[in-house]
Amino acid sequence: MHGAFAAKSGWGKSWHLQAWMERNAPRYDYFVCLDYADEYRGLVKSGLAVHYIVGPREAAAFGVEEWTTILRQNPRLILARHELGPETWREEVAAPVIQAARRLAQSSGSASSLTVIDEAHWVAPQSGALPDVVKGMATTGRGEGSSSLWATQRPAEFNETMLGNMMFQILGGFTSSADMDKVRRIAEYPADVHNPQKTTLPALPSDLQVDGESIPLRRFTEGEGEDEHTIGSEWVYSDDSGDLRRIDTRNIQMDATHYGAEGMKLLPPEERTEGA
Ligand SMILES: Nc1ncnc2c1ncn2[C@@H]1O[C@H](COP(=O)(O)OP(=O)(O)OP(=O)(O)O)[C@@H](O)[C@H]1O
Ligand SMILES: [Mg+2]
Numbered sequence: 001m002h003g004a005f006a007a008k009s010g011w012g013k014s015w016h017l018q019a020w021m022e023r024n025a026p027r028y029d030y031f032v033c034l035d036y037a038d039e040y041r042g043l044v045k046s047g048l049a050v051h052y053i054v055g056p057r058e059a060a061a062f063g064v065e066e067w068t069t070i071l072r073q074n075p076r077l078i079l080a081r082h083e084l085g086p087e088t089w090r091e092e093v094a095a096p097v098i099q100a101a102r103r104l105a106q107s108s109g110s111a112s113s114l115t116v117i118d119e120a121h122w123v124a125p126q127s128g129a130l131p132d133v134v135k136g137m138a139t140t141g142r143g144e145g146s147s148s149l150w151a152t153q154r155p156a157e158f159n160e161t162m163l164g165n166m167m168f169q170i171l172g173g174f175t176s177s178a179d180m181d182k183v184r185r186i187a188e189y190p191a192d193v194h195n196p197q198k199t200t201l202p203a204l205p206s207d208l209q210v211d212g213e214s215i216p217l218r219r220f221t222e223g224e225g226e227d228e229h230t231i232g233s234e235w236v237y238s239d240d241s242g243d244l245r246r247i248d249t250r251n252i253q254m255d256a257t258h259y260g261a262e263g264m265k266l267l268p269p270e271e272r273t274e275g276a
Helices: 011-028 042-043 056-061 064-073 087-106 131-139 162-163 175-188
Strands: 002-006 030-035 050-054 076-081 113-117 147-154 166-170 219-220 227-238 246-247
Touching: 002 011, 011 030, 011 113, 011 147, 011 227, 011 246, 030 087, 042 050, 042 076, 050 056, 056 087, 064 087, 076 087, 087 113, 087 147, 131 147, 131 162, 147 219, 162 175
Parallel strands: 002 147, 002 166, 030 076, 030 113, 050 076, 113 147
Antiparallel strands: 166 227, 219 227, 227 246
8 A cells, every 4th residue: 555645844744654654564574764854763762663874885885685685684674864865865775675675575475565755755756767666666566565655745846656646645734836736636625725824715525624614724833932843733634445534643642752853943033122
């Protein structure tokens, strides 16, 4: 099964994706996460996976054979990107790792592998080179026992064929018009629910309403100014079978810590006070 997570930066994709990993990684024979921003160490701390830092040396030395061996020896693996540009990450790490995970799932009739790709627009871009093996994961991987989860903050820059082949989508809030256009093309419900700035929406299907109201997805924060931080966000889950749900991650159980950095905030200069 293949699924996509998309929402604007800071919406809570990686947090939500980590919760899906925590739930699903133990169910598969092999699990590998391509951790672009090195933020899934929490799953290592909780004992679910082994941490492996992938820098220029590893990228140059390891191909499909080596990754297959490494995964056989460590069937649950978080691969943290270290000092590698997006192109090297795609061509020299993601492509052979994905191929190794697919190969392991094909190696015996009942074997299964789960591959998780964060910042997926770098691995499967809309424009430019898309390695065949990456594309093949979503287009022909289905009968193989290989599953994948792809997360991106730029659905407009994530490969269209890949997105079209997903069996489910988990979409959050967007403000860019290019991304909203893309979401409009895949959502079979009023896509404006994904625009947190909309004040009026057409009537939503009842499964997407909040207490009978048609309101856009929300992000929930605590604290003010420098202390403000995200404590949860809302999403629409939809799949091939017609299942449609509104999800609030404040209600989602996750045992491991998520180490995503919220980044430094920029505060506006303060205003002069009278007489100062
Ligand atoms: N349900 C939640 N409970 C607690 N913290 C959360 C929750 N959802 C998100 N956060 C926190 O909010 C911050 C932003 O979330 P996250 O890193 O998942 O965003 P993102 O959508 O992946 O952003 P980017 O696109 O920039 O990678 C993180 O510090 C994360 O741990
Ligand atoms: Mg993220």
